[in-house]
Amino acid sequence: MESILFMSSPLVGIIANPASGRDIRRLVAHGTVFDNNEKTAIVRRVLLGLEAVGIQRVAYMPEHDFGILPRALTELHGHHLQLAAEPLEMVVLGTSADSTRAAQSLAKLGAGCIITLGGDGTNRAVAKGCGTVPLVPISTGTNNVFPAFLEGTIAGMAAGLIASGMGDERTIKRAPRLEVCINDVAIESALVDVVVSSLPFVGARALWDMSVVREVVLSCVTPATIGLSALGGALLDAGYERGEQVGMHIMLGAGGSQVLIPLAPGLISWVDISEHRRLAVDDMVLCQPGAGTVALDGEREIELSATSVVEVRLCADGPYVVDVPAVLEAAAHAGRLHRQQAD
């Protein structure tokens, strides 16, 4: 039988990270575990949402950890799914590279939309591979700015509508990204923030102690976020207009003001700011030298020597992201959510 992956009807991808939602912030803050049975339940609702708007083909990232998708496809209370779901053909390594390669495969197969379950880190990995395929990111992490707390059913419907042709400039927005160069070589990207700290090792990855943070670069400044990106919201000036796309570079330390920010769930702190400035697209930040680590989207990823040169550039070419309320509004206006009652 021909694989559904190569048929012509709209294809939706699902990348669900089984490892998200259980990092050290459960110990150092008040985060709670986001367990895989809950992720499975969300995916089950996603599938039902996709099916309801006519999607017949779904391809998903396989994983050996838990089997979120295979489990979601069962236990449907007797409901027989009309859509077909298949795993992507790929080697599973159990690392974030799986998410990147799954996104690359989905882009190659012509997926119309990818639904992600994870945190900022998961979406960073997906963004590296998804090309121009729009994302519907569902938050199942800890400190999330890029993905939203979305009901799976709605996320599924929105993704299905986008894959079926509802995507346009009103329903899909392009997110910015931050390009990180070490010693003149572009080696990584971040979607939300790049943080340079004096912590010498990657270790448990998360950052929660402001005394070790030297500087922060934000891809976008929005109020009501959590984590170090909240610094941007706290430093918004009166000239900021809601929805405006600006980045920010913030130096921590004495000599300036203090701002109150939510660093992690339930962990709120006053942070010393020595200076900050807005960033426009293509602006480059040359970070202060010193041994330490660079955290991307909240996780320490790169260890620096004393002579490492770190540059961060704000780029406009991040991933495309679906505006879920806008899609559903557009679908309603287009009559996609209407039909005549049966006689």
Next chain:
Amino acid sequence: MATKQRSSAAGQTLDKSQLLHMYEQMKTIREFEERAGKEFASGKVPGFVHLYAGEEAVAVGVCSHLTDDDYITSHHRGHGHCIAKGVDLRAMAAELLGREAGACRGKGGSMHIADVNKGMLGANGIVGGGFPLAVGAGLTAKTNGKGQVAVCFFGDGAANQGTFHEGLNLAGIWKLPVVFVAENNGYAESTPVTYHMSCRDIADRAAGYNMPGVTVDGLDVLAVHEAAGEAIARARRGEGPSLIECKTYRYYGHFEGDTTTYRTKEEVNAYRTRDAIEAIHRSIVERGIATAQELDAIDKKVQDSIDLAWQFAESAPYPSPEEALTDVYVKYP
């Protein structure tokens, strides 16, 4: 304001001597296990041995926060915990060989090494046997009121035993200073965790007992050290138990002699490329904390200590037959 006091236990506080000590301990565990495997193969070691090689980062990352006043409980794969908690290598080797100079006077063997003076309450041949002991030790620690903690090391198979649930529940309701450290090496004997565990991630179960649960890379000693530091500091402050799940891997079979037909060579090799000892060696040298020569000197010191321990054990006498009637609850005539 709902702020939370952070502890000073995080990895950034490690200085050179602490990092080198952790390296030395990991190396000691590895060399002890490699030697134990060889001695077992030569027929000198009675009973079974379950080697801890590959999992060193967990025992060392956790125990580097403990003192002799703190308690640990272990399991059948307990050599690494003993070494990380400071049990004498000669007494361990002698115990494996059943000699009178052994940590338990030769009566326990590999699976029952204990040294209460070091707070090591015992390896344990019963899967899940450590939970009640650790909870009891936690109750002692709480009653003493001196800031002691109890750490319970256990495997993924033990996480499915009734004692796991009973132990975590009691620790939760009594708010005991116990840190439960899951060493999830992917297999309960030969059964993969993907088959035997309904939730797959042991940390997920913490919420059911009103305690924080986190998952860390058990092949990264610094990641384990950071998470354990926070959990132990939390326990010492009287904030109750925590569950840390360390994703790790054992290089050898469940026991020496296990043909390991349930996993592939490719899988083993993939984990060996992420070797925890090589990783910390690389980190120390690349960051200029110590030179390769300094680490070579530590390697030599470790090898010498292992050789001396086994030489001591082999030359030590066996206990007399009458010893079988001592250290028991019933006095025989």
